[in-house]
Amino acid sequence: MKRLLIACFLSVLMANAFATPEQDRLALREFFSKRFPKLDLNEMANGLYAFDEGAREQWLEMEDFPPYEIAVEAGEEAFNQPFANGKGYADCFENGGIGIRQNYPRFDTDSGQVVTLELAINQCREANGEEPLPWLTGELAEISAYMAYTSRGNEMNVVIPDDPRAIAAYEAGKEYYYTRRGQLEFACENCHMQSAGNLLRADTLSGMLGQATHWPVYRSKWGEIGTLNKRFQECNEQVRAKAYEPQSEVYRNLEYFLSYMSNGMELNGPASRR
């Protein structure tokens, strides 16, 4: 009996210490259900506009002529422009690159690395003899915006294969999200879970759920469309933590974890934010 009790205790302990990604995702939804019992959790894909009614009205009016529209058009044109060798982006992706944004980031079992959509776009260019594009804004963000636009309405479907390297990448991203850092000692979680829906100075903080469904984003603050890695860097610097290089392993793992947490939610990128 004593052994059975010990075994039960250890199994509970192990289950808490090593929750599966799916257990993490369900627990996160439960957390927000309790935190915001009257909120439809799918609304959280709209970031702060799920909480701030006034800001939401302004945003909905902006959506009549969304500021990312030009980027989507430019992205479509760039996407369909053949490379010097005659091939194109459509040759690098399943389904010709249309309606596939919800599957990214994905884990590449050959390289043992997380591959984000932006990384895959630049890998496609390099494989076809083209120079890679800058990671944060410009043509790469525009192509990503177009690919997201063709995937709107699809449910996020990030897969973590049964591969210890994939689990390790997911866990590294998870640890990063919950670890305090920088001179101000803030974790991502402090703003986007504990304080989600609250004001930080004049801005309402978005919640963690749905944070990966709508990228790239046109931010009024930036005056242009930018990738999620740009936002990661900005968040880091706001708490005086040194930012990492775009598409560094740290950020790719973080995006992997964050995107998995949004699984099952509708993809709604690109989007506009303040």
Add this chain to the structure above:
Amino acid sequence: MHMKRQLPVLTLVILALCILQSPAMAADQAEYEAALAGAQETLRDAATRVQLWTTSDQLLQSAAEAAASGDYDLAIRQLEEAELHAQLALATAEREKTVWQKSVPKPDHP
């Protein structure tokens, strides 16, 4: 007689001036380089733990500028501060090593 009484005072004044002018009082390039090596080592540790602060780069830059202008005292003070910031970042890393898991929602999260 009067001159004899003034001699020890004069000697003391000269000695004090010599001490104040001594190059040993001001930091030199070798001390700066030792401080730089120390700061860089601690910063490397913090980087390994994914815990660098933005302030470190700013302080290293200021220290390099001060050293270039020959103000090694200021440069070393900046390096000491950069190293202190890296030590504090490492302290966060050490504490967070286990603490971060407490923030992860569990199915029975209150």
